[in-house]
Amino acid sequence: MPDFVSDKHLFHNPVEFAMSKIGGTYKMPILWRLKDKAWRYSELANSIPHISDRMLSKSLKELLEDGFISKEIFPEVPPRTEYNITERGKKAVEIISTLRNYGFELMKDFGIEEK
Amino acid sequence: MPDFVSDKHLFHNPVEFAMSKIGGTYKMPILWRLKDKAWRYSELANSIPHISDRMLSKSLKELLEDGFISKEIFPEVPPRTEYNITERGKKAVEIISTLRNYGFELMKDFGIEEK
DNA sequence: CAGTATCCCAGGAGATACTG
DNA sequence: CAGTATCTCCTGGGATACTG
Numbered sequence: 725m726p727d728f729v730s731d732k733h734l735f736h737n738p739v740e741f742a743m744s745k746i747g748g749t750y751k752m753p754i755l756w757r758l759k760d761k762a763w764r765y766s767e768l769a770n771s772i773p774h775i776s777d778r779m780l781s782k783s784l785k786e787l788l789e790d791g792f793i794s795k796e797i798f799p800e801v802p803p804r805t806e807y808n809i810t811e812r813g814k815k816a817v818e819i820i821s822t823l824r825n826y827g828f829e830l831m832k833d834f835g836i837e838e839k
Numbered sequence: 840m841p842d843f844v845s846d847k848h849l850f851h852n853p854v855e856f857a858m859s860k861i862g863g864t865y866k867m868p869i870l871w872r873l874k875d876k877a878w879r880y881s882e883l884a885n886s887i888p889h890i891s892d893r894m895l896s897k898s899l900k901e902l903l904e905d906g907f908i909s910k911e912i913f914p915e916v917p918p919r920t921e922y923n924i925t926e927r928g929k930k931a932v933e934i935i936s937t938l939r940n941y942g943f944e945l946m947k948d949f950g951i952e953e954k
Numbered sequence: 955c956a957g958t959a960t961c962c963c964a965g966g967a968g969a970t971a972c973t974g
Numbered sequence: 975c976a977g978t979a980t981c982t983c984c985t986g987g988g989a990t991a992c993t994g
Contacts, residue, residue: 727888730951736888738942739867739935747944749967752854757992765976773842773851774969781977803974813946819941820854826934827853830860833927836845861984864987880956894987896957917955 742819745790750775750783752820755809758763758793759817792816857934860905865890865898867935870924873908874932877921907931 725737735741746752753772757763763771769780784807787793792813798804809817840852850856861867868887872878878886884895899922902908907928913919924932 728946728951730946730949736864737868738937738946739938740864740942741951742938742945743862747858749851749855753852760988766944774912774968776970777977778979779967780967782967784977797976803977805976815941819937821853822937823857823935824852826930827855827857829930830857831845831853834845836843836856884956889986889988892957892992893959893989897987899957912956918957920956 728734745754746816746819748783750779751787751792752823754783754787754807755792755813755816756820756824758807758809758813762796765805765807768807787813788814850862861907861931861934863898865894866907868934869895869898869922870907870928870931871935871939872903873924873928874924877923880920880922883922893941902928 726838727734727736729735730744731746735744744796744804746755750772753775754768757768765780765784768784769775769777772780784793784795788795790812791810794808794810796806798806842849842851844850845856845859848859850859861870865887866945868890869883872883872886880895880899883899884890884892887895897910899910905927906925909923909925911921911923913921
């Protein structure tokens with residue numbers, strides 16, 4: 725596996741590339757929530773612990789640009805925006821599910837209680 | 840999923856926890872190489888692109904402490920050290936394999952040629 | 955050969971303030 | 975409600991030098 729460049733960034737392996745797309749602190753939590761229904765901006769903001777508007781809007785924008793989610797704006801007052809998972813996002817959700825199950829397993833392994 | 844603390848660090852979900860154990864730039868590349876045979880320090884150093892001694896030794900130490908790999912020192916001159924995967928490490932390798940396949944898929948999806 | 959010790963920097967993320 | 979703009983901070987990782 726040789727190095728390769730995408731979007732002006734250097735990668736060394738496919739995992740790095742995948743993580744550049746769905747990694748970071750908030751992208752997986754967002755995709756996970758959109759898994760089976762549409763969510764509005766404020767619902768995401770209230771549901772994800774500690775997330776700031778800056779990080780939420782930044783994460784949503786990147787997921788949108790990379791085609792993992794879609795966005796629908798309803799011209800109401802007050803404005804309503806809904807985010808949905810796309811086909812590409814659904815594949816990511818499968819990976820997240822695997823990672824999540826593994827995480828739970830590891831937590832048990834390391835003696836961390838799930839409350 | 841409520842927050843929880845492990846090793847003085849705060850986590851918000853199981854994926855974060857898993858990534859704290861096998862994430863970062865070098866842990867997966869290392870585990871992946873140890874998948875089916877023992878490797879010496881210098882072999883890893885030569886095989887992993889751009890890795891510095893600092894990062895290699897740091898990553899190995901943490902993987903060792905967390906039980907993903909084991910280490911055997913042969914009292915020869917010059918010294919020889921071999922690293923092996925453990926049972927816990929083998930489970931991680933399965934996850935890495937999934938992530939790796941997904942990464943390749945995404946690369947194709949984004950039009951990145953694999954050489 | 956197989957590492958450790960220091961110093962340094964970039965970029966991910968936090969805090970706060972503001973707007974159509 | 976649904977964001978964007980600034981500024982700041984922290985830590986993962988780079989560079990370099992040294993050792994049993």
